[in-house]
Amino acid sequence: MDYFEPKTVSEALAMLEKHGAEAKVIAGGTDVMVDIKYKEEPGCLVNIKKLPGLSAIQENGGSLRIGPLVTIHEIETSALAREKLSVLWEACHQFASLQIRNTATIGGNICRASPSGETLAPLLVLEAKAKIAFSDGEKTEPFASFFQGPGKSSVGSKGLLTGIDVPYPAPSSRGVYLKHAVRGAMDIAMVGVAILVTPDAAKNSLQDVRIGLGAVAPTPMRATKTEAMLRGKSLNAALVKEAAAMAAAESSPISDQRSSAENRRWIVEALTRRGLQQSWQAATGKEVA
Amino acid sequence: MSLTINTTINGKSVSGSAEASTSLLEFLRDTLEFKGTKLCCNTGECGACTIIYNGKPINSCVTMGADANGAQITTIEGLADGDKLHPVQQAFIDTGAVQCGYCTPGYIISVKALLDRTTKPTAEDIEEAVSGNICRCTGYTKIVDAIQLAADRMAGRV
Numbered sequence: 001m002d003y004f005e006p007k008t009v010s011e012a013l014a015m016l017e018k019h020g021a022e023a024k025v026i027a028g029g030t031d032v033m034v035d036i037k038y039k040e041e042p043g044c045l046v047n048i049k050k051l052p053g054l055s056a057i058q059e060n061g062g063s064l065r066i067g068p069l070v071t072i073h074e075i076e077t078s079a080l081a082r083e084k085l086s087v088l089w090e091a092c093h094q095f096a097s098l099q100i101r102n103t104a105t106i107g108g109n110i111c112r113a114s115p116s117g118e119t120l121a122p123l124l125v126l127e128a129k130a131k132i133a134f135s136d137g138e139k140t141e142p143f144a145s146f147f148q149g150p151g152k153s154s155v156g157s158k159g160l161l162t163g164i165d166v167p168y169p170a171p172s173s174r175g176v177y178l179k180h181a182v183r184g185a186m187d188i189a190m191v192g193v194a195i196l197v198t199p200d201a202a203k204n205s206l207q208d209v210r211i212g213l214g215a216v217a218p219t220p221m222r223a224t225k226t227e228a229m230l231r232g233k234s235l236n237a238a239l240v241k242e243a244a245a246m247a248a249a250e251s252s253p254i255s256d257q258r259s260s261a262e263n264r265r266w267i268v269e270a271l272t273r274r275g276l277q278q279s280w281q282a283a284t285g286k287e288v289a
Numbered sequence: 290m291s292l293t294i295n296t297t298i299n300g301k302s303v304s305g306s307a308e309a310s311t312s313l314l315e316f317l318r319d320t321l322e323f324k325g326t327k328l329c330c331n332t333g334e335c336g337a338c339t340i341i342y343n344g345k346p347i348n349s350c351v352t353m354g355a356d357a358n359g360a361q362i363t364t365i366e367g368l369a370d371g372d373k374l375h376p377v378q379q380a381f382i383d384t385g386a387v388q389c390g391y392c393t394p395g396y397i398i399s400v401k402a403l404l405d406r407t408t409k410p411t412a413e414d415i416e417e418a419v420s421g422n423i424c425r426c427t428g429y430t431k432i433v434d435a436i437q438l439a440a441d442r443m444a445g446r447v
Contacts, residue, residue, distance in 0.1 A: 001309050028352075029356070184420065
C-alpha cells in the first residue's frame with residue numbers, strides 16, 4: 001500500500017485525481033484503520049491529518065465554520081459550539097468514548113456517510129453546508145443533498161471536504177439530540193433523533209420545527225412531511241403523538257445486528273415524542289398539555 | 290512501503306520503521322517492544338490499548354503508526370519512577386482494582402490523563418474518563434474507588 005502525506009490541499013487533490021478510487025483519505029483513522037485490519041487495504045492512503053488551515057473553529061457572522069480536521073472532542077469543548085449549536089454539541093458529547101473523540105474528526109464522521117453517523121442528523125436540522133474542493137474548483141453544498149447512500153457522498157473519490165458552515169438557529173429556538181443505544185459509551189446508535197423547535201413570538205405555536213433522523217434510512221434524513229404537518233400549529237399531546245407516528249412512518253430502517261426494523265420504528269416514535277416535548281418545554285417554558 | 294518514524298516515548302526519542310497499514314499499537318508493541326500497551330478488540334472499543342498522545346488519551350489500535358512521527362507519547366512504562374510506582378498504579382493495587390490485569394494499563398493511562406486535567410474529579414468526571422475502557426473480570430466499583438484514592442493522594446487530601 002502506498003502512502004502519501006500531502007502538504008497542501010491542492011497537492012492532496014492532485015493525488016486523489018491521479019489515484020482515484022483506489023485512494024483512501026485518512027485523518028483520525030478510527031474508521032479507516034478498522035477497515036484496513038478487517039476488510040481490505042486500499043491501494044494507497046492519503047493522510048490529510050497535518051494539512052494546514054482545516055483544524056479551526058471560527059465564528060463567521062451568524063454561523064460557525066468548523067474545519068473538517070477538528071476533532072469531536074474539540075467541538076465538545078468549544079464554548080461557542082455548546083452555546084450556539086447545542087444539538088450538534090450534544091451529539092459530540094455522546095459520541096463513542098473520550099479516546100475516540102480525541103482522535104475522530106468531524107470531517108471523517110461526515111465523509112464516512114454512515115446512516116448512523118452521530119453528527120449528521122444534527123447537521124441536517126441545523127441546515128449546515130459543506131465546502132468541497134476538487135482539482136478543478138470548489139463548491140458549496142447543503143447537507144440536505146450531500147448524502148447519497150451508505151458511504152456515498154458528494155465528495156466522491158476525488159473531492160476533499162474543506163469546511164463545514166453551520167448557521168446559528170434563531171436565538172429563541174431550542175433543540176435536543178436523543179440517541180438510543182445499548183451501552184451508554186461507545187455504541188453506535190440504533191436510532192438518533194435531532195429536533196429543533198422555534199416558537200412564534202407569543203410562544204404559542206411552532207414557527208419552525210425540524211426533525212432529523214439517524215440510522216433509520218440509507219442516509220441520515222429529515223422527516224419533512226412531519227415537519228410540514230406541525231409547522232404553524234400549537235403543540236399539544238395529541239399532535240405530538242400524531243407527529244411521532246408520522247416520523248416513524250417516514251423512516252425506512254433495516255434490520256441488522258443492532259436492532260430489527262420494527263424496533264427501530266418504535267424508537268423513532270418514542271424519541272420524536274420525547275424530543276418534541278423537551279424542545280417545546282425548553283423553548284416556551286410550558287409543558288406540552 | 291516502509292516509513293521511518295521518529296517519535297518521543299516517555300520522554301525519550303526513538304525511531305523505527307513501519308508500514309502504512311501498521312497501527313500505532315503494533316508499532317509500539319512489535320517494533321519498539323513496548324509490550325505494556327495491550328492489544329484486545331483492535332477496533333477502538335475496549336480501551337486496552339489507551340496511550341497518551343500529545344497530552345490526550347487515545348486508542349492506539351485505530352491510530353496510524355505514521356502519526357507517531359513528531360508526537361509525544363506516554364505509555365504505561367513511563368509512569369513509574371524507578372521502583373516507585375505512580376500513585377494511580379499504587380491506588381489500583383491498594384484497592385484491589387486489578388484481577389486478571391489485562392485491561393489495567395489502559396485504565397491507568399485513562400486515569401493518569403484525567404488527573405492531569407483535574408486534581409478534584411467529580412464522580413461524573415471519573416465515570417466519563419473511563420467509559421471507553423472495559424473490564425470483563427469484575428464490577429467497576431473498585432476501579433472507581435482506586436481512581437478516587439489516587440486523586441486524593443495526589444492532591445494531598447489523604
